[in-house]
Amino acid sequence: MRIALASLAILMIGSIGDGARADPYRWCAVYSGGDTGGGGASCYFWTIEQCRASVSGVGGFCAENNFYDGKPVVTPEERGPAPRAKRAR
Numbered sequence: 001m002r003i004a005l006a007s008l009a010i011l012m013i014g015s016i017g018d019g020a021r022a023d024p025y026r027w028c029a030v031y032s033g034g035d036t037g038g039g040g041a042s043c044y045f046w047t048i049e050q051c052r053a054s055v056s057g058v059g060g061f062c063a064e065n066n067f068y069d070g071k072p073v074v075t076p077e078e079r080g081p082a083p084r085a086k087r088a089r
Helices: 002-016 046-056
Strands: 027-030 040-045 060-064
Touching: 002 027, 027 046, 040 046
Parallel strands: none
Antiparallel strands: 027 040, 027 060
16 A cells, blocks of 8 residues: 555656756757768757857758757746745744
8 A cells, every 4th residue: 555655646746847848949050970970969059150150160050950849948047046945943
């Protein structure tokens, strides 16, 4: 019985969260491998200009991120200070 209650509690706590989010960055830099034959992608650009600056001189191109969810990224500065924990008396 305890195992069933513990399992139920874990499932309930897991369902409280907002779930997984897609990638908030709109642009990906897809780098060419050159002579090494490899390639890679980096999807950490908010603007196409940032992406183009990243591939400039090293080869590659920019493409839209297929996992972009359209939700803005909230930085810690925009979020503000963390709420202070209340101390028990």
